[in-house]
Amino acid sequence: MRSDIGANIRRIRTERGWSQARLGHEVCHVAGLAGDPVGRQEVSRWETGRRTPREWLPSIATALGVSTETLTAPQKAVEPPLPTLADFLPEEDSLSPLEARTGRRVGMVNVDDLRQRVHGLRLADDVLAGGDLIRPALRELRSAVKLYRESTHTSEVGRQLLRQIGELAQIAGWIASDAGQFEEAERIYRLGISAARQAEDNTLAGNIAGSLAYQLSNTGRKSEGVTLAQAALHDAGPEAPPKARALYLDRVAWAHAQAGEAQPAMRALGEAALALGEDSPDTEAPGYLYWVNAGELRIMESRVYTELRRPLRAVPLLREVLSGYDTTHTRELALYLSWLAMALADANEPEEAATVAERVIELGSDTPSERVAERTRVILNRLQDFREVPEVGAILAEHPSRLPHANGYAGS
Structure with a gap:
């Protein structure tokens, strides 16, 4: 019963296009409470079954426009609900190392192992969809964060672990978005941006921010998408590899196209082509940009023209x-x-x-x-x-x- 209530709340909330924070606000409004004492974390606990909202059920039902019986009805679906970031990571600062670390000491061999698993997930995403990959992706993310927080390591190993967490968050966010889990994807992307910045990797931070901008543009938040895509390009800086700048400019073009801004979109496409033209076999680019090439730029160009x-x-x-x-x-x-x-x-x-x-x-x-x-x-x-x-x-x-x-x- 407890898990059924949480799943029902989550399903109906998602159908209405509400965030967890929005539901918390609406419940407080129905209950006549000021200051929104019910927040996103409390709603997350209800939906994941970690807490049963017994006294809140009437207010939740009224806020969602359904009966309490609808909220307590047994689930018919055989498939378990998709996991969320909250299911896999601690509620406190996810990247904060534990004060008393009890884990083993790790080194670059562990970083290399994580790097291979992250790249394997990227390759799997080439041929599988988000619904197939979201569970293993989030398990990998939890494992990587746990390794960073609980192990002992040098500062350089810690920085490289953060970099891999950032790369993992980028592909996990992409997978979550493909599965229609847009709120979760945004949280995952923001976790990745934090990890990349702590690792002082501006190119990676730009890649993750650009991925989030892409989602924002595609989910109705068009002005936010333009702003974030431009910020990702700017923050990565002119020292970013040509492939990276070409990708970030493509995302700027797409954001402008989604916003109906033809001239800046076309200008960004031209700049993307020029940036990619600067790439050469002697130019070193991060491994996660393996798929960026002239063909992909033509695809984006054609999509912008279509839009x-x-x-x-x-x-x-x-x-x-x-x-x-x-x-x-x-x-x-x-x-x-x-x-x-x-x-x-x-x-x-x-x-x-x-x-x-x-x-x-x-x-x-x-x-x-x-x-x-x-x-x-x-x-x-x-x-x-x-x-x-x-x-x-x-x-x-x-x-x-x-x-x-x-x-x-x-x-x-």
């Missing part, structure tokens, strides 16, 4: 990139095809757009990725303008449950 409703530029670029794309990267293939479908619709080619959309749905059917699911909803919503076209009418009739609903996520 800015310039299909005559977007369609040729997307077709060029997709013609040789690795089909084992199912999620990315589905996402990039979704942009092609949108660009074709904008180019008044609804029949071809419907054919591509069907392929996106096929690829996404076995891919537990909220990004793909949301992109599917976005495409079907766009195709409703062409519902009289037989091919479009057929796909809309075949997939009525995939039509969009208000959830505040623009998808990418």
Whole structure:
């Protein structure tokens, strides 16, 4: 019963698009309490089952607009709820070393082992979706933080451990975002930014901040996305490797495109291409930028053109990139095809757009990725303008449950 209540609170809160802090505020408002004595941490304890909100149930139910019976109803889902950062890390400062460390002494061999596991998780993300990876990703993050906090080590080993925690937080945040766990992803990203800054690695901090900016832009927080993407680029500095600057400029371009700001978006794309042009075999770049290349920049360029409703530029670029794309990267293939479908619709080619959309749905059917699911909803919503076209009418009739609903996520 206790875990059912927490899962029900979390499910209904998420359906309303509320944060845990928002729910705490609404509960206090219903209860007539000033000062918000119920905060995010208390709501997190309810949702994870660490505390049962017995006396708060009526206020929670009223705030959420449901009955107390709905909150106490047994869960029907067989799958356990996705974990959260709070499940894996201590409530206090997660990166604060324990005063009395009882763990073993660790050295660079342990750092190297962690580095390999982090990179393995990145490679797994190339072919698996967030729903498949979020549990192992968070377990790895907990293990890394525990190692840093409880072990004894030199200051240099500590700095390298923090760097790996930052890298791990970046990929774990990306995975959480792909699983639709946006609040958790933001917490994970902020943990990673803290670790990177403590390690004095500005390039890494910029990468993580840019990833968070990307999520903000895609979830309706467009002005925040622009501000953070620009800050990530600025803080990384001119000494950042060319690949890093190209990536951060791409994120600036995307943030501006999501905000409908065409000129700064196009300018950032041009600067990204120039930055990548400075890369050479003699230039050393962090391992986590292994995927940044001219092809990826063309993909971002085409997506920006699509977002800015310039299909005559977007369609040729997307077709060029997709013609040789690795089909084992199912999620990315589905996402990039979704942009092609949108660009074709904008180019008044609804029949071809419907054919591509069907392929996106096929690829996404076995891919537990909220990004793909949301992109599917976005495409079907766009195709409703062409519902009289037989091919479009057929796909809309075949997939009525995939039509969009208000959830505040623009998808990418």
